[in-house]
Amino acid sequence: MPFGLLKFGLSKTYPARRILPRQQDLKSRYDVVIIGAGGHGLATAYYLATRHGITNVAVLDKGYLAGGNTARNTAIIRANYLTPEGVAFYKESMDLWRGLSDEFDLNILYSTRGHLTLAHTDGAMRTARWRAEVNKHLGVDSELIYPDEIARLCPQLDLSKHVRYPILGALHHPPGATARHDAVAWGYAEGAARHGVEIHQHTEVTGINVSGGRVTGVETTRGTIECGQVLQAVAGASSLVAGMAGLKLPIKTIPLQACVSVPLKPFLDPIIVSGSLHVYIWQTSRGELVMGGATDPYPLYSTRSTLDFKEGLMAHILELFPFLSEVRLNRQWAGMADMTPDFSPVMGMTPIGGYYIDSGWGTWGFKATPVAGFRMAECISTNRQPDLLHPFRIGRFESFGQVGEKGAASVGH
Amino acid sequence: MKIMHCPLNGPRNIQEFVYGGEVRDMPADDASDTAWADYVFLENNAATVVREWWMHAASGFWFIAERDTRTDEILRTYAPDDAARTDAKTGDA
Numbered sequence: 001m002p003f004g005l006l007k008f009g010l011s012k013t014y015p016a017r018r019i020l021p022r023q024q025d026l027k028s029r030y031d032v033v034i035i036g037a038g039g040h041g042l043a044t045a046y047y048l049a050t051r052h053g054i055t056n057v058a059v060l061d062k063g064y065l066a067g068g069n070t071a072r073n074t075a076i077i078r079a080n081y082l083t084p085e086g087v088a089f090y091k092e093s094m095d096l097w098r099g100l101s102d103e104f105d106l107n108i109l110y111s112t113r114g115h116l117t118l119a120h121t122d123g124a125m126r127t128a129r130w131r132a133e134v135n136k137h138l139g140v141d142s143e144l145i146y147p148d149e150i151a152r153l154c155p156q157l158d159l160s161k162h163v164r165y166p167i168l169g170a171l172h173h174p175p176g177a178t179a180r181h182d183a184v185a186w187g188y189a190e191g192a193a194r195h196g197v198e199i200h201q202h203t204e205v206t207g208i209n210v211s212g213g214r215v216t217g218v219e220t221t222r223g224t225i226e227c228g229q230v231l232q233a234v235a236g237a238s239s240l241v242a243g244m245a246g247l248k249l250p251i252k253t254i255p256l257q258a259c260v261s262v263p264l265k266p267f268l269d270p271i272i273v274s275g276s277l278h279v280y281i282w283q284t285s286r287g288e289l290v291m292g293g294a295t296d297p298y299p300l301y302s303t304r305s306t307l308d309f310k311e312g313l314m315a316h317i318l319e320l321f322p323f324l325s326e327v328r329l330n331r332q333w334a335g336m337a338d339m340t341p342d343f344s345p346v347m348g349m350t351p352i353g354g355y356y357i358d359s360g361w362g363t364w365g366f367k368a369t370p371v372a373g374f375r376m377a378e379c380i381s382t383n384r385q386p387d388l389l390h391p392f393r394i395g396r397f398e399s400f401g402q403v404g405e406k407g408a409a410s411v412g413h
Numbered sequence: 414m415k416i417m418h419c420p421l422n423g424p425r426n427i428q429e430f431v432y433g434g435e436v437r438d439m440p441a442d443d444a445s446d447t448a449w450a451d452y453v454f455l456e457n458n459a460a461t462v463v464r465e466w467w468m469h470a471a472s473g474f475w476f477i478a479e480r481d482t483r484t485d486e487i488l489r490t491y492a493p494d495d496a497a498r499t500d501a502k503t504g505d506a
Contacts, residue, residue, distance in 0.1 A: 239456065239457075239458035239459075240458075240460060248451070248455045248456075248457070249455065249456065249458070250454040250455050250456060251456055251458055252456050252458055253458055253460075253482075297431075297432055298432035299432075299458065299482060300482055300483075300485050301460040301482050301483050302483065302484065302485060304485070306415075307414075308414075308415075308427075308428060341454055397450050397453075397454040397455070398446070398447055398450045400446075400450065
């Protein structure tokens with residue numbers, strides 16, 4: 001049997017399908033250089049090539065493809081935000097998400113689970129009601145529900161009144177979903193590469209050349225590239241890359257930690273979130289429980305994990321699901337999140353001609369992957385800020401026009 | 414457990430402390446909106462040793478810490494009036 005398998009593997013009759021072409025030499029000039037081969041950068045390259053016919057594009061990454069925050073998020077997709085600007089933006093993303101498996105001809109394991117944001121206080125109930133009304137007004141399916149309905153959707157939750165923070169109600173968002181993060185990145189990468197986009201891994205950008213207020217190229221560890229347009233899509237390191245171009249951002253880099261349990265039999269259908277308790281939990285198709293909470297309490301450029309975080313998170317998880325107390329953790333990790341003062345991204349045009357930015361992806365970047373790519377491609381090809389991205393413009397802080405997205409995962413209610 | 418050394422209370426669990434942002438000079442009263450927006454919203458967010466405000470929550474004591482934002486190593490903590498004296502002596506801004 002092992003020999004049969006080896007023979008099959010080495011046989012020329014069944015060659016392994018190669019997703020990306022072999023790495024080529026860097027050309028000395030591209031029309032567009034994208035810094036960061038994560039979901040957002042690859043999605044932008046994909047839509048530039050497929051929707052705007054711009055194919056002389058290089059996507060550069062200092063590490064490997066989709067190895068940063070694309071691999072470190074908790075893969076929750078939803079549009080039940082609070083501000084009209086945020087809801088419209090994430091709704092477009094969900095519309096794109098639903099078509100991706102067909103678009104790529106690759107199963108991205110998009111799974112609609114339903115999403116419950118639990119409310120434990122009068123303030124949280126008010127916010128849930130507010131979010132539900134804003135959502136419905138913009139055509140997003142959300143409703144405030146009470147413990148009887150919560151018990152029907154998720155009977156495993158401890159809904160008793162004899163706990164520290166009894167559950168008073170929840171914002172129910174039926175289209176809430178998850179997807180396989182690697183598949184999304186590889187789908188975009190393969191599609192972009194098929195249209196001629198070059199993806200160069202292990203190619204670090206060390207400088208950005210600006211002349212007369214316009215970008216003229218980038219310096220890399222493999223030589224200088226001339227180009228007319230540059231996009232930075234490097235959430236986690238946004239301030240460092242923007243600094244090379246002379247831009248200062250409203251961003252603090254703060255670790256966001258998460259963990260998964262050992263696999264269990266399937267028991268949890270919906271995605272459960274509590275803003276008051278700072279936890280979220282859902283069960284993957286493999287049976288693992290994916291769990292996360294608020295960002296760390298202070299900035300750090302590191303992906304280390306801490307025991308403090310796990311202690312706080314588990315205390316709250318056990319309040320919701322006491323029977324998980326004997327379950328062991330399997331893995332822990334952290335990502336570096338771009339936290340902005342108004343919990344919204346910083347996207348689009350910059351004061352430098354031909355330089356575009358896709359940053360400020362705090363705890364909400366994965367679900368925005370398709371819309372960020374779609375609209376950043378439009379921004380680059382038309383050289384103007386798309387209307388949908390206007391609220392997220394880099395200059396909003398100078399005019400005191402923040403968005404105030406209190407529907408973000410990291411915001412307590 | 415990560416320990417931070419409070420200049421007033423000695424070594425304590427990091428969870429007793431609150432991060433207060435980078436030490437920066439406040440703009441003058443008549444500074445432009447741009448200067449104030451920069452002070453309020455924009456961040457240097459540097460990956461290096463940074464001077465930061467921290468507070469020991471239990472005693473409400475504010476002090477300055479020098480911390481490496483790549484390794485989370487806390488190099489030095491001191492009371493702000495000590496910093497003012499040091500700055501006057503060395504002439505550092």
